[in-house]
Amino acid sequence: MxxxxxxxxxxxxxxxxxxxxxxxxxxxxxxxxxxxxxxxxxxxxxxxxxxxxxxxxxxxxxxxxxxxxxxxxxxxxxxxxxxxxxxxxxxxxxxxxxxxxxxxxxxxxxxxxxxxxxxxxxxxxxxxxxxxxxxxxxxxxxxxxxxxxxxxxxxxxxxxxxxxxxPYYNTVRPEATIFGIPPLPPPSDFARLSQLPELAGLPLIDFSKTREEYEKMGQNALDHYDQIVFSIHLIQYGCYANQITGTDGLSEKLSEPDLEKRKAIVPSNLHKLFPLxxxxxxxxxxxxxxxxxxxxxxxxxxxxxxxxxxxxxxxxxxxxxxxxxxxxxxxxxxxxxxxxxxxxxxxxxxxxxxxxxx
Missing domain, CATH: 3.40.50.1820 (Alpha/Beta hydrolase fold, catalytic domain)
Known part of the structure; x- marks a missing residue:
């Protein structure tokens, strides 16, 4: 066993x-x-x-x-x-x-x-x-x-x-391929996700299928795919900190390679959302x-x-x-x-x- x-x-x-x-x-x-x-x-x-x-x-x-x-x-x-x-x-x-x-x-x-x-x-x-x-x-x-x-x-x-x-999570590089997934569409294509009902978890999916294949299966299938790959989208478009904090413009400031300088950039009341x-x-x-x-x-x-x-x-x-x-x-x-x-x-x-x- x-x-x-x-x-x-x-x-x-x-x-x-x-x-x-x-x-x-x-x-x-x-x-x-x-x-x-x-x-x-x-x-x-x-x-x-x-x-x-x-x-x-x-x-x-x-x-x-x-x-x-x-x-x-x-x-x-x-x-x-x-x-x-x-x-x-x-x-x-x-x-x-x-x-x-x-x-x-x-x-x-x-x-x-x-x-x-x-x-x-x-x-x-x-x-x-x-x-x-x-x-x-x-x-x-x-x-x-x-x-x-x-x-x-x-x-x-x-x-x-x-x-x-x-910087890895906050630098725009839409051409990046992560987990073998090709570049994803721009933020406008994912904006609808924040308007959908909250989720108590969502099963991971088969990444061997493309976004286009999921789109052909219908809106629910596309929503599932886009929800799962949204984290990859955030990396490709360099906006993880914006999403984590709900603060526009923060990610652009975090291209700074020095962690101590980044710590000074992020407002202290938000530090609890950034483990390091x-x-x-x-x-x-x-x-x-x-x-x-x-x-x-x-x-x-x-x-x-x-x-x-x-x-x-x-x-x-x-x-x-x-x-x-x-x-x-x-x-x-x-x-x-x-x-x-x-x-x-x-x-x-x-x-x-x-x-x-x-």
Missing amino acids: AFPNIAAAVRFDIEYKSVKGLSLELTVWAPTAGQADAAGLSALSRCPACINFHPGGLTGGIRTDWLPEYLIDEALGQGIVCATVEYRLLPRTPAVEILQDATDAYFFVRDKLSDELLARGLPCIDPQRVGVSGLSGGGWCAATLGGLDIGVKAVFGIYGMVGVDS LNIGPNYPLTALLHGTLDDGVPIEDSDNWKAQLDKVGAPNKLVRVPDAKHGFEVGLKNSNDEPLWHDYVSKAVGFFLKHLKE
């Missing part, structure tokens, strides 16, 4: 908030009594928890997309409750409200999920040991939570999209995992994340995976028979989980 701890765990879905008619849910995996016992926990023990945020550039994805099963399986085997989060998406929902979704999910797991676990006869959660993880756009969610000083125990960024203040601008001495211990040939979220995002953590003395570990692209570990098994796991991924996972349990 590929992921025996996941297979043995108690899995359930639960709503963590309702907003504007949308039900936002978590999928939870909780260790059974047998798993807790094997991890050295009694039935009355309080378990650590790991909350995961899915990828999709903040414009697409659902909570089970690109699920890091290697992380969840490893965590469950150590008696850690795991949850993955549905959150709303740009541009239909402002980034500040997406951050609120992530924050509400964290507080729900920390302060309320134990009621459901206890009702099921399962160990409850230790509110002092709740960590967050995120892949790509979900890494933005995890990293922003780390900067809020709300008690997050540890952060795990997996090719996290944290450099949204940087909001790292202080209380930032949680952080594990980072990134491929050196990432073709969507540049390795520099994690390099700069580590540099800022080092600057404030926050414990961290960056595992750089040579020649690996975006999503390199999707489907990976947490087995020492897998060189990618043994040589690279396990080192980041182990660093994160070890501290989470302390």
Whole structure:
């Protein structure tokens, strides 16, 4: 069995908030009594928890997309409750409200999920040991939570999209090809998206089909495609900061290569939306995992994340995976028979989980 701890765990879905008619849910995996016992926990023990945020550039994805099963399986085997989060998406929902979704999910797991676990006869959660993880756009969610000083125990960024203040995300280059997707139409073709109903997640799509092929399938199919690739559009047209903040003209000012100068450019009340601008001495211990040939979220995002953590003395570990692209570990098994796991991924996972349990 590929992921025996996941297979043995108690899995359930639960709503963590309702907003504007949308039900936002978590999928939870909780260790059974047998798993807790094997991890050295009694039935009355309080378990650590790991909350995961899915990828999709903040414009697409659902909570089970690109699920890091290697992380969840490893965590469950150590008696850690795991949850993955549905959150709303740009541009239909402002980034500040997406951050609120992530924050509400964290507080729900920390302060309320134990009621459901206890009702099921399962160990409850230790509110002092709740960590967050995120892949790509979900890494933005995890990293922003780390900067809020709300008690997050540890952060795990997996090719996290944290450099949204940087020139990569804010320089106009419509000819850029990202994830093999050719240049997209100008902003006027995407303006309608912000007028469409808010979304509690949207499944990722088959990128082998072109935009023209989706357009032939009808308006709903085109809306789905454009919603998913909107993050790529934002990179090509260099306007991520504008979208994140709802402030026209900010992106144009962020072509500045020096991070400290960019920090001065962005108004201080908006720093919480830019993970690299909001790292202080209380930032949680952080594990980072990134491929050196990432073709969507540049390795520099994690390099700069580590540099800022080092600057404030926050414990961290960056595992750089040579020649690996975006999503390199999707489907990976947490087995020492897998060189990618043994040589690279396990080192980041182990660093994160070890501290989470302390």
